[in-house]
Amino acid sequence: MALDPYKRLFRLPGVRTLLLVGLIARIPTTATGMALTLYVVNGLGLGFGQAGLVTMASTVGMAVGSPLTGRFVDKYGLRPVLTVTTVAQAAFWAGAWALPYAGLVVAAAVAGLLGQPVFSVIRQCLAAMVPVEHRRAGFSLDSMLVELAYMVGPALAVAGMTTLGSGPTLAAIAVGLTGSGVALIALNPPTRSAEELKAPAARVPRRQWLTPAFVALLGTVAAATFVLTATELALVGTMEHADQTPWIGLAVSIWCLYSLAGGFVYGGLSRGxxxxxxxxxxxLLTVLASLAGGDWWWLMLALLPAGVLCAPSLSSTVDTVSRWVPAGARGEAMGxxxxxxxxxxxxSAPIAGAIIDAHGPAWAFVVAGLTGVAMVLVALPFWRRRPQPIAVPAEVAEPVVATSLPLRNESVAYRNKLAIR
Known part of the structure; x- marks a missing residue:
């Protein structure tokens, strides 16, 4: 592995600024799930079941809204969408403390629907700013920054709720989300490259890119996060059953470091x-973790091979989207x-939780790993009919990058860590 891909990446105009702003903008976003849960439990004095309903409403809203906001970015540009979603987030988090529980559930769903598309926008802009032959390094570095954001954001939410209280913490999140939106609006990174902007504007019909192969790709994306969420739940369950609960935070951090290391190494490889x-x-490697037993040190060693594949697995799907989908529909596709x-x-969270309760955490590793393998086998026949990758000009293409291998792996190991804590 060489550092040259990262050096070349940093020489591209605007990339360092985009990555830095993306890191800072994601921190308040990653804090929202944990803050919402702790507010319902501690601020409203309700149970985790009621907190789960609020977070579920927010998640459903985000799942529906993500492709919609992406489509609006494609159609109207970045600034109008960020303006609307930033105002919506500021209003929700500034006023959440005054809502009764039923109103909070409804408002959380609406806020999720109008969520800031920070993650997808950074990916979309990276695809526009970084030439195809440099995207592996770009997405891999972005995945490492996402991991850092997820390590910082929820921890800040917990610290704020336990020291400052619900009101100040919710207000701080409102300020953070507003600042993130304003920063991205001011930066206004391009969502299409200069070459793509020169092409005649034309509406991109969904049937051109929303193919069975693309749906199969989305299935593998869902399977990957299914594996990751179940793995972390099983890790937590294993340590709790072994009376090693105080070490859970350290174990999860080590697992995140595996992913960081894997993303860094993968971004420096000569081919995807x-x-x-x-x-x-x-x-498959997650299934092997079920053999580690109850000692957490052995479990952490057993999770190393699967852990280093976390960021590359998810980042490769992002790169595939950037290669398969026309620039005019890239925002919706990222959504x-x-x-x-x-x-x-x-x-994954309820399924893995039920397996852990009924059969123990080892079986959660097994079911999670086999689910990932099964989804890959389902997707394989559709993969052979995948779209042709974006062509790389001969004068800039790296000799080892062949168009017969369109699936280069970029980063953004975006995981819903709230669901696994």
């Missing part, structure tokens, strides 16, 4: 790997990608 191979490999991420995590 199909997301089907990566997700299937992650699933569907985000919806698939949410669906996988939302389905």
């Amino acid at each position: 790997v199909s997301p089907l191979a990566l997700i299937a490999g992650m699933g 569907f990608h985000g919806t698939a991420l949410l669906i996988g995590g939302a389905l």
